[in-house]
Amino acid sequence: MAYDEWKSDGTEQTILWGDTETTEAQPVVDASDPCLIQLHPPGANLGRRVVLDRARYVFGRDADVDIVLNTNTVSRRHAEIVKDEQGLWWLEDLSSTNGTFVNERRIDRERIGDGVRIRLGEIILKFLIEGDIETAYHEEIYRMTIVDGLTGFHNKRYFLEFLEREIAQSARHGHPLSLLMMDIDHFKRINDERGHLAGDAVLKAIAGRIGPRIRREELFARYGGEEFAVILSVTDLEGGIRFAEQLRGLVADRPFSYEGESFTVTTSIGVATLFDQPDMTTDALIAQADKNLYEAKDAGRNRVHPMVKEPLPPRKKLAGCS
Numbered sequence: 001m002a003y004d005e006w007k008s009d010g011t012e013q014t015i016l017w018g019d020t021e022t023t024e025a026q027p028v029v030d031a032s033d034p035c036l037i038q039l040h041p042p043g044a045n046l047g048r049r050v051v052l053d054r055a056r057y058v059f060g061r062d063a064d065v066d067i068v069l070n071t072n073t074v075s076r077r078h079a080e081i082v083k084d085e086q087g088l089w090w091l092e093d094l095s096s097t098n099g100t101f102v103n104e105r106r107i108d109r110e111r112i113g114d115g116v117r118i119r120l121g122e123i124i125l126k127f128l129i130e131g132d133i134e135t136a137y138h139e140e141i142y143r144m145t146i147v148d149g150l151t152g153f154h155n156k157r158y159f160l161e162f163l164e165r166e167i168a169q170s171a172r173h174g175h176p177l178s179l180l181m182m183d184i185d186h187f188k189r190i191n192d193e194r195g196h197l198a199g200d201a202v203l204k205a206i207a208g209r210i211g212p213r214i215r216r217e218e219l220f221a222r223y224g225g226e227e228f229a230v231i232l233s234v235t236d237l238e239g240g241i242r243f244a245e246q247l248r249g250l251v252a253d254r255p256f257s258y259e260g261e262s263f264t265v266t267t268s269i270g271v272a273t274l275f276d277q278p279d280m281t282t283d284a285l286i287a288q289a290d291k292n293l294y295e296a297k298d299a300g301r302n303r304v305h306p307m308v309k310e311p312l313p314p315r316k317k318l319a320g321c322s
Contacts, residue, residue, distance in 0.1 A: 034051075034129040034133065035049045035051045035127075035133060036126065037049045038124070038125055040123070041123070041124075047141050047144055052081070054066075056080060057080060059079045060075060060076050060078045069120060069121070069123050071121055073098055073123075073195075073196065074096075074121040075095075075098070078100065078120050078121070079092060088111055089113075090111050091111075091112050091118060092109040092110075093108055093109070101118070104117070104204075112127055113130075114131070122200060126140060151203055154219060154220070154222070155222055156222070156224050159221035162219050163219075164282050166231055167274060171280075174276065175233075175275075176236040176237070177231070177273065178240030179229065179232075179240075179286065180243070181223070181227065181228075181269065181286070182227065182228045182229070182244075182247065183227045184203075184267055185297070185302060187202075190263075194258060194261075198259075202256055205256055206228070206267075209251065209254075210251075213246070217234075218232050235273075236273060236275065237271065237273040237306075240273055247267070247269065248266075248267055248269055248304055252266045252267070252302055268301050268304075269305070270292030270305055271289065271305070272285055272286075272289035272292060292306060293305070
């Protein structure tokens with residue numbers, strides 16, 4: 001992961017933060033200065049930081065603002081961050097189209113503190129101000145290697161490492177292991193008809209519904225794009241199917257809302273189970289779950305594959321849910 005640092009020299013320097021890259025040598029930063037770190041979206045700017053050594057910065061798409069965010073989800077002059085005479089930092093929206101958010105709450109003007117998440121359009125930033133800024137920065141960079149910046153749950157890299165360990169545990173102890181691959185149905189249509197910010201909102205909302213249902217010994221991760229994955233330890237195929245049906249219902253049974261409009265979202269889920277297969281690899285198990293995911297889509301979407309006849313008898317143990 002590449003990341004850079006910017007700090008002004010006290011002049012009205014413009015910081016380009018978006019698709020534009022800079023090759024100019026940058027001054028050594030003062031570790032005590034507050035900074036902003038980009039958490040989302042993925043790409044060349046992930047992990048990039050701006051050191052705040054002036055009292056006022058304006059964010060926006062225009063070339064003449066202090067911090068240029070090259071994305072059409074950001075207004076030309078979107079927001080500003082200001083340090084007052086008491087040394088307190090304030091964030092103010094500048095009548096932007098898509099709004100300014102602090103910890104996913106839309107604001108007009110608000111004092112901000114250490115560790116808050118700021119969202120401007122699709123750009124998500126983390127504000128660090130207190131303690132050892134340099135240590136906190138590098139801790140955040142490490143966290144970004146294993147956590148998805150949009151949803152706050154683990155990412156594909158961590159998922160693959162976790163799955164490899166669980167497959168080894170399954171082979172060693174002889175217990176079943178189930179993998180669920182989940183894909184949002186017609187996600188491109190959501191982005192095309194409602195915009196990419198609506199798509200991001202759906203991804204976060206789905207993660208918010210599913211995450212609390214995952215036990216400590218299990219894993220829920222964003223696999224990529226509109227696809228999620230769930231690893232259920234000590235769970236047989238029937239238990240995996242049962243849990244997948246619960247997750248499908250969590251998404252489909254309650255409408256989603258964005259900018260005052262409600263709409264339905266559904267998911268398709270493929271389930272694969274490993275049991276007494278010592279030669280199974282992570283790639284092979286994922287491929288099996290993916291195959292079942294596409295079977296679910298081919299069968300009409302908003303369903304789980306493989307399916308079992310209903311009603312299922314009550315489970316005594318090994319159900320992948322509580």
